[in-house]
Amino acid sequence: MERKASMGAIWCMVVYFAMSAAADSKSSFYDNFSIMWSEDHFKTSTDGQIWYLSLDNDTGCGFQTKQRYRFGWFSMKLKLVGGDSAGVVTAYYMCTEDGAGPTRDELDFEFLGNRTGEPYLIQTNVYKNGTGNREMRHKLWFDPTLDYHTYSILWNSHQIIFFVDRVPVRVYKNADYENNFFPNQKPMYLFSSIWNADDWATRGGLEKTDWKKAPFVSSYKDFTVDGCQWKDPYPECVSTTTQHWWDQYEAWHLTKDQKLDFAWVQRNLVIYDYCQDTKSHQRPWTAKAVVQVAALAAAASTVTVMCV
Numbered sequence: 001m002e003r004k005a006s007m008g009a010i011w012c013m014v015v016y017f018a019m020s021a022a023a024d025s026k027s028s029f030y031d032n033f034s035i036m037w038s039e040d041h042f043k044t045s046t047d048g049q050i051w052y053l054s055l056d057n058d059t060g061c062g063f064q065t066k067q068r069y070r071f072g073w074f075s076m077k078l079k080l081v082g083g084d085s086a087g088v089v090t091a092y093y094m095c096t097e098d099g100a101g102p103t104r105d106e107l108d109f110e111f112l113g114n115r116t117g118e119p120y121l122i123q124t125n126v127y128k129n130g131t132g133n134r135e136m137r138h139k140l141w142f143d144p145t146l147d148y149h150t151y152s153i154l155w156n157s158h159q160i161i162f163f164v165d166r167v168p169v170r171v172y173k174n175a176d177y178e179n180n181f182f183p184n185q186k187p188m189y190l191f192s193s194i195w196n197a198d199d200w201a202t203r204g205g206l207e208k209t210d211w212k213k214a215p216f217v218s219s220y221k222d223f224t225v226d227g228c229q230w231k232d233p234y235p236e237c238v239s240t241t242t243q244h245w246w247d248q249y250e251a252w253h254l255t256k257d258q259k260l261d262f263a264w265v266q267r268n269l270v271i272y273d274y275c276q277d278t279k280s281h282q283r284p285w286t287a288k289a290v291v292q293v294a295a296l297a298a299a300a301s302t303v304t305v306m307c308v
C-alpha cells in the first residue's frame, strides 16, 4: 500500500518533470528573437526548435535577439550551407545596434562559403565605436556543413574569446591602457544573417555565387545565454562583482587546457591575422565594407592598434 503510494508520487513527479521539460522545449523563437528582414526567408522545424535562414537571388534574411546583454556566455549551434556555397556569407555576431552605424561596437563570426569540396573559412573581427580592422581568418578542423557545431563568445571586462566547439580560436584581451580598443561599455544584441558577399568573400571575390544552387540555407539550434541582460539604466549584474562564472577570475584567462588548444589553433589553423599584417591596406581580399572601415579608422587615428 505504502509502496503503491510512493510509486504514485514518483510517477507524479516524472509526469511533472516531463511536462515542465516539454513546456521549456516549446519556448518559441519569437520569445527571444525577432526577424530583421524577409520573414518569408525564415522557417522553423515543426517543433520550433531548429531555425532556417535562406538566401536566394532576391534576398537573404536575418534575426536578432530582443534583449541586449553586457558580458556573459553566448552560444548557438549552427550548420552552414552545404555544397556549392561560394559567395555566401553567414554572419553570427553581437552588435550594439541593428545596423552599421558609425559608433557601434561589434564582435563577429563570419562563415565564408566556398565551392563544393573547398574549405570554409571563418573570419572574426572586433569593432569599437565604428572601427574594426581586426580581422582574423581561420580554417576549421571539420566540415561545418555536415553537422551542427557550437560557436560561442565569452565576454567579460578582461577578455573576449571566440570558441568553436569549446576550443578557443581567438583571444582578444583588454590591455587596459588609455585609448584601449576593447568594447566593454555598451550592451549588445546577438544577430545572425545570411547574405550574398560574392564581391569579396570567396578567394577575394573571384568565386561568384551560383544562383542556380539557391536557396542557400543555414540552420540554427540551442541558443544559450548565460549573461547579464541589459535593463535601463544599468543592471546590477553588469558591474564586476565576480558573482557569475563568466565574470570570475577563472574566466579572465585561458585555463591550462585551453592554452594548449589555443596554441594548436595558432600553429595550424590561422590563415590571416591583422597583427601580422604590416601593410594592412593589402589584405588578401577587397571589400567595399573594409574600404569604408579603413577610411573610418584613418579618421580615428588616435586609436592605437595593439596585438596580444
Ligand SMILES: *[C@@H]1O[C@H](CO)[C@@H](O)[C@H](O)[C@H]1NC(C)=O
Pocket: 031, 032, 067, 224, 225, 229
Ligand atoms: C527569453 O524570453 C523569455 C520570455 O520573454 C525571457 O524570460 C528570457 O529571459 C529570455 N531569454 C534570454 C536568454 O534573453
Ligand SMILES: *[C@@H]1O[C@H](CO)[C@@H](O)[C@H](O)[C@H]1NC(C)=O
Pocket: 057, 058
Ligand atoms: C531568380 O531565381 C528565380 C528562380 O530560379 C528565377 O526565376 C529568376 O529569374 C531569378 N531572378 C533573377 C533576377 O535572376
Ligand SMILES: *[C@@H]1O[C@H](CO)[C@@H](O)[C@H](O)[C@H]1NC(C)=O
Pocket: 102, 103, 129, 130
Ligand atoms: C566615437 O566615434 C564618434 C564618431 O566617429 C566620435 O565623434 C566620438 O568621439 C567617438 N567616441 C569615443 C569615445 O571615442
Ligand SMILES: *[C@@H]1O[C@H](CO)[C@@H](O)[C@H](O)[C@H]1NC(C)=O
Pocket: 112, 113, 114, 115, 118, 119, 120, 121, 201, 202, 203, 204
Ligand atoms: C576556398 O577554397 C580555396 C581553394 O581551396 C581557398 O584558397 C580559399 O581560402 C577558400 N576560402 C575562401 C573563403 O576563399
